[in-house]
Amino acid sequence: MFAPQLIDELMDALSKASSLQWDEARCRDETGAATGLFFSDQIPDINRAKAICAGCPVAEPCLQGALERQEPWGVWGGHLFANGKILAQKRKRGRPPKNRPAEESIQLTA
Structure with a gap:
């Protein structure tokens, strides 16, 4: 598990290293309630975290x-x-389906 104030601690460290206004970060709140969204394995939580980042200064x-x-x-x-790299998207848990839906199939034409 992670500490509830992880984001606040990171922002404090970053603010000391730079002149940016880290207090204006949209993820930063006084309670640390949003921290779980940013470190969740659940796709809806990940999408909510990305939405919080949208438009963040x-x-x-x-x-x-x-x-x-x-x-x-x-x-x-x-x-x-x-693992230190950006993922395009998070896959659902479990095995991928054997047959992909038709809109995802690649049609080869001769």
């Missing part, structure tokens, strides 16, 4: 910092990280 430096630190997981700057 410090999303770009947050993303750049996560890339430099090679964050092992979580949503940073509106992007999902796993």
Whole structure:
């Protein structure tokens, strides 16, 4: 599990390293209630975390910092990280279906 004030602690550390206004980050609140969304494995939580990042004034430096630190997981700057890299999307748990839906199939024409 993670500490509820993880985001606040990170923002405090980042604010000391730069002149950006980390207090304006949309993920930062006084309770740490949103922290679980940013480090969840559930797709709806991940999507909510990305939505919080949308339009955040410090999303770009947050993303750049996560890339430099090679964050092992979580949503940073509106992007999902796993093993220090950005994932395009999170797969649902379990095995993928044997037959993909028709709209996902690639049709080869001669």
